[in-house]
Amino acid sequence: MKPLPRTIEWIGDLPGFVRLIDQTLLPTRLEYRECTSVEDIWEAIRSLRVRGAPAIGVAAAMGVVVGVQAHADAATFAARLKEVVDFLRTSRPTAVNLFWALERMEKAALAVRANLENVKRRLLQEALAIEAEDRRMCQAIGQVGAGLIKAGQGILTHCNAGSLATAGTGTALAVIYAAAEDGKIIHVFADETRPLLQGARLTAWELQQAGIDVTVICDSMAAQVMRDGKVQLVIVGADRIAANGDTANKIGTYGVALLARAHNIPFYVAAPSSTFDLALASGAEIPIEQRDPREVSEVLGQAVAPEGVRVYNPAFDVTPAELISGIITESGLIRPVNPATICACLARPAQA
Amino acid sequence: MKPLPRTIEWIGDLPGFVRLIDQTLLPTRLEYRECTSVEDIWEAIRSLRVRGAPAIGVAAAMGVVVGVQAHADAATFAARLKEVVDFLRTSRPTAVNLFWALERMEKAALAVRANLENVKRRLLQEALAIEAEDRRMCQAIGQVGAGLIKAGQGILTHCNAGSLATAGTGTALAVIYAAAEDGKIIHVFADETRPLLQGARLTAWELQQAGIDVTVICDSMAAQVMRDGKVQLVIVGADRIAANGDTANKIGTYGVALLARAHNIPFYVAAPSSTFDLALASGAEIPIEQRDPREVSEVLGQAVAPEGVRVYNPAFDVTPAELISGIITESGLIRPVNPATICACLARPAQA
Numbered sequence: 001m002k003p004l005p006r007t008i009e010w011i012g013d014l015p016g017f018v019r020l021i022d023q024t025l026l027p028t029r030l031e032y033r034e035c036t037s038v039e040d041i042w043e044a045i046r047s048l049r050v051r052g053a054p055a056i057g058v059a060a061a062m063g064v065v066v067g068v069q070a071h072a073d074a075a076t077f078a079a080r081l082k083e084v085v086d087f088l089r090t091s092r093p094t095a096v097n098l099f100w101a102l103e104r105m106e107k108a109a110l111a112v113r114a115n116l117e118n119v120k121r122r123l124l125q126e127a128l129a130i131e132a133e134d135r136r137m138c139q140a141i142g143q144v145g146a147g148l149i150k151a152g153q154g155i156l157t158h159c160n161a162g163s164l165a166t167a168g169t170g171t172a173l174a175v176i177y178a179a180a181e182d183g184k185i186i187h188v189f190a191d192e193t194r195p196l197l198q199g200a201r202l203t204a205w206e207l208q209q210a211g212i213d214v215t216v217i218c219d220s221m222a223a224q225v226m227r228d229g230k231v232q233l234v235i236v237g238a239d240r241i242a243a244n245g246d247t248a249n250k251i252g253t254y255g256v257a258l259l260a261r262a263h264n265i266p267f268y269v270a271a272p273s274s275t276f277d278l279a280l281a282s283g284a285e286i287p288i289e290q291r292d293p294r295e296v297s298e299v300l301g302q303a304v305a306p307e308g309v310r311v312y313n314p315a316f317d318v319t320p321a322e323l324i325s326g327i328i329t330e331s332g333l334i335r336p337v338n339p340a341t342i343c344a345c346l347a348r349p350a351q352a
Numbered sequence: 353m354k355p356l357p358r359t360i361e362w363i364g365d366l367p368g369f370v371r372l373i374d375q376t377l378l379p380t381r382l383e384y385r386e387c388t389s390v391e392d393i394w395e396a397i398r399s400l401r402v403r404g405a406p407a408i409g410v411a412a413a414m415g416v417v418v419g420v421q422a423h424a425d426a427a428t429f430a431a432r433l434k435e436v437v438d439f440l441r442t443s444r445p446t447a448v449n450l451f452w453a454l455e456r457m458e459k460a461a462l463a464v465r466a467n468l469e470n471v472k473r474r475l476l477q478e479a480l481a482i483e484a485e486d487r488r489m490c491q492a493i494g495q496v497g498a499g500l501i502k503a504g505q506g507i508l509t510h511c512n513a514g515s516l517a518t519a520g521t522g523t524a525l526a527v528i529y530a531a532a533e534d535g536k537i538i539h540v541f542a543d544e545t546r547p548l549l550q551g552a553r554l555t556a557w558e559l560q561q562a563g564i565d566v567t568v569i570c571d572s573m574a575a576q577v578m579r580d581g582k583v584q585l586v587i588v589g590a591d592r593i594a595a596n597g598d599t600a601n602k603i604g605t606y607g608v609a610l611l612a613r614a615h616n617i618p619f620y621v622a623a624p625s626s627t628f629d630l631a632l633a634s635g636a637e638i639p640i641e642q643r644d645p646r647e648v649s650e651v652l653g654q655a656v657a658p659e660g661v662r663v664y665n666p667a668f669d670v671t672p673a674e675l676i677s678g679i680i681t682e683s684g685l686i687r688p689v690n691p692a693t694i695c696a697c698l699a700r701p702a703q704a
Binding site: 191195204214215222225227259309312 | 378510541543545546547549557560566567568569571573574575576577579603604606607611613614640649651652654656658659661662664665669
């Protein structure tokens with residue numbers, strides 16, 4: 001497997017800056033953006049230059065360092081830190097990892113009672129720790145899941161739960177990369193994933209970069225590909241998982257799960273344990289966000305539906321636990337999926 | 353219901369010309385194209401300015417008249433007719449109605465042994481007869497199917513089997529128009545229908561023109577809309593139907609049928625009896641045409657997948673008869689769908 005370019009990384013020491021792949025230019029151009037101010041980071045998150053919950057968390061944490069590293073006045077440092085964190089919090093409304101990472105950064109700063117340089121160094125350490133943990137999480141998910149894949153299999157995935165969504169090798173795609181590292185020749189079908197085409201633009205691109213055989217299909221072709229016998233396994237990521245295993249993920253995932261069931265194809269979810277929200281008994285409690293109708297009525301800025309037509313654009317759907325063969329986490333495989341097996345797995349330490 | 357613009361019509365007498373909606377400009381612009389030569393008609397069919405098997409048949413028939421009407425030499429008229437027919441035959445490789453309509457025109461010319469003006473008039477009559485039959489077929493399908501729809505229902509359709517695909521009100525959409533004419537308030541969900549977006553571009557446009565409530569969704573959203581309880585009926589068109597009822601239609605139809613079954617929603621096909629190909633025992637005998645990968649990897653000319661990536665692009669899929677609640681034809685409703693009920697229905701005369 002060819003090495004993948006780093007989605008996001010810290011360059012230099014202190015002062016330093018963030019370098020990230022500008023994902024809005026993919027798949028046609030691989031260009032990096034250097035973020036030297038907190039405004040740069042905010043804009044990169046808001047404009048989806050960096051996306052995927054884990055990658056957003058890493059970007060926000062590094063953004064805090066970028067935002068405070070030049071501040072030399074000890075008396076106003078705490079105020080500046082709060083200003084930077086509050087500002088980054090407004091970059092995306094719903095990414096849970098964003099808020100989680102910013103809270104960790106705030107706590108890290110509070111834990112140090114020393115000179116400004118030490119606080120700044122502690123903040124950089126924390127940001128790099130968040131990044132390193134994310135990389136290890138991806139690695140562990142890959143190792144846990146790789147055993148599910150047999151050489152020669154066709155694997156279908158939806159949206160992008162890969163290297164471009166994390167600081168590591170991804171979640172669903174981490175499993176595919178780990179299987180490839182094990183020497184298994186596999187073939188991936190990437191649903192293009194309308195409306196925002198993350199499958200065609202991002203998943204196909206990163207698999208191609210890694211030298212893994214990939215075929216792009218329209219979302220409407222998944223059933224036919226399954227019927228043709230070309231798919232032996234489905235793996236997707238997750239945005240939020242309820243205590244009973246019901247899984248919210250990119251719109252279209254629920255339909256893919258139903259099609260997999262109709263063709264007797266195992267359907268797996270790969271996600272870090274931080275994706276579980278045990279406060280929710282079932283998926284019925286997960287609210288479904290409606291997004292801008294123009295994501296559907298326009299493609300790359302060009303109208304594809306008549307002016308003024310009504311559009312339905314839910315950002316995700318909920319796949320009921322009974323359609324999920326197993327959930328691959330960094331702490332092990334949850335199979336079968338039910339409240340007891342989920343609880344037991346989350347109580348275990350990570351596998352790597 | 354507001355009147356729909358004519359998809360294709362003959363303007364004037366002899367000599368006359370063909371006026372058709374340039375569907376490549378929809379949904380952003382409604383513009384007509386005047387075809388005054390056989391080359392104009394050929395180009396309009398080839399470039400999908402006119403599409404949908406019935407509409408292509410009508411265009412080709414009228415194209416024959418356009419191609420011969422100025423020919424004044426009786427000695428070479430037969431040769432000119434053959435040249436025009438042979439040329440039009442090359443406009444699209446797979447549209448069965450194209451070849452059928454051209455054969456009818458050739459036979460019509462042979463039946464007249466009189467002066468040139470009479471032959472030309474007979475050809476125009478035949479072209480207008482093909483158009484009129486198509487309009488009656490749409491009307492009859494609408495009447496047969498309207499009773500399946502109850503006021504207040506949500507109806508999902510895939511691709512465009514409407515006025516824009518025929519000289520009349522369509523097949524699947526004819527049923528919706530007929531229900532609306534009966535005063536039933538209904539709501540239609542139009543799958544956008546990647547790769548060529550006929551649902552978003554054409555179905556949404558013509559339903560909007562007709563004043564029927566329509567919502568565009570991405571193909572990947574159909575399962576979620578069904579789960580929300582927003583859809584009580586699915587109606588689609590058909591490209592070819594085997595003797596056992598297995599139905600080839602636009603790619604994505606089979607997936608929609610599986611999703612409808614999973615949600616206990618009736619799934620109907622609307623198609624004229626000419627769509628049945630009784631020489632095929634089952635759908636397994638229907639070849640699946642692969643189309644240009646760029647239809648998937650580009651949208652409106654812009655790349656959405658990485659350069660050189662493999663693409664799978666089947667033009668249609670086959671929905672097995674057991675997933676089809678009924679087939680609505682101009683000769684009546686086939687329900688349940690099996691070789692015997694199909695045979696019995698096709699033996700009956702049209703209902704209108």
